[in-house]
Amino acid sequence: MSMHAGFAGLPPGKEPRVTVPRRPWANPLVQFVTASLLLFGVTWWATGIFSQRAARSEALADARITTELLAHSVAEPAMPKGLIAGDPGAIDRFDREVLARLLVGDVRRIKIWRGDGTIVYSDETQLIGQRFPLDDEQLSVLNSGATEGGLSNLRRRENKFETEEGGLLEVYTRIESPEGQPLLFEAYYSAETVKQRAVEVLQPFRRITVGALLALLLLGVPLLGVLTLRLTHASRARERLMRRAVEASEGERRRIARDLHDGVVQELAGTAFALSGTAREPSLSPEHRQHLIGWSQALRRSLRQLRSLLVEIHPPDLNAAGLGAALEDLSGTAASAGISTSVSVAGVDGAPDHVVTLVWRVAQEAIRNAVRHADASHLIVEVSGDERQVRLMVKDDGVGFDASAPVTDTSYGLRGLRSLVEDGGGRVQVESGPGVGTTVRMAVDRL
């Protein structure tokens, strides 16, 4: 099975125009700018996320250092005996001595816990003496002496006095009372600090990334524009060359067809006519007459085949009015192969030439397939249309094939058919099955 390449077989000016729709997305420049903007958005979002994480980590690290400093340099040395026992005098003395030095910067709250969960000191004095169970992490810090922290759960009872909007960051570490008892020193910081740190971390990073992307965009757009222009020019030049090659091929086909038609066809027609006339001579013996009639019929069959071949090599000028006749000529190939054909055309008046050409080309391919592969005895070619579209059906009663089977090399003609229709802006459907024949349906808009 073969497929005619390109615009072969069509008269000059009737080539199926492979029009590429003007889709903005197909423009490389638009694609580049879109991709850049997308990258810009993703980078913006990602830098935001990463800077938040970095800022939180950095703010937590800062808070840890501050907490350790406050715990070991301010609170621990000033802690009087009796504080852990809840002695009010000791609480007063400690409070007077360290409060102003503990609530520095963005420190919002201080709590000092005993191991049993009793708060022995807080700048919120109403909490002093109250007991809240320590969680696992706090107990771990109390045992290990490490410094840990994280966002505060403000719904916990010990945080009932916290009204800070935006939340709090809490950090705790271990200190020792003068009695040698381990205590948990806890400092709370405004979470706003984390946000401020995020902004501080993010701003320079964003300036770099956004600046680099904008620079890339500004540099890339003109470059890509020039490249696109060059590609477009090259593509147009290639298209012109292809068109010229096709036109040259068309001219050659036209010349061969004309020579055959004006020479061999005419001579064969004359010979067939002469043989028929001679066969009617009364002086001839019946045996010779039968020979002459047989030769005349053979010549006429050859003539029909030659005409079909000519139609294939160089189709006639196609238009809506001549489509029926052109299809009749085309079906001559099938008739020569012993397949009875019926052709009907209706509703195509006023159809554009390129639509008519496509219908003819698809019919040609379908008939060719039927003749070569279908082993059919009857072939129906039917064209119908309305104001919106033109439809073609080519149906044979041949051996058919498994339409659901994977595409193989032998189905090249079918692929060629589909390619032909898609290039022409139509839709094709092939229905077949073993032993039930094959029906090719095609529809194309009149536009």
Place this chain on the structure above:
Amino acid sequence: MLTRTTLATLAVSALTLPMAFVAPASASHGGNGDVRTSGSCSGRADWKLKAKPDNGRIEVEGEIDSNRSGQVWHWKLKHNGSVSARGSKTTGGASHSFRVQRRMANLAGTDHFVFRAEHAGQVCRGTISY
């Protein structure tokens, strides 16, 4: 020879006699949430005690007015029975008095404060609750 009972009676009298001269305190409430109380000491001096809120704390202010300048008084401030502050102060100025102020933790529940000052056997003792 004095009997043991007589000695005990004298000892108790010696300890309680100065206290007997400490006049009963009079308490009043000020306008800004402060509480004031005052009274007379065992001698001729008078004492005043004031408690007022101060940014989540209680500021307690004790004053001794002895009518004589140059007297050195030893004072003590107790919070719920525990010594919160102590020191020495000398009376002076036109009022021949001295004054001490301390910020105390505002603990859960009612806080009780005692201001006690001593000079040459004269004892001043005032209490206030906030």
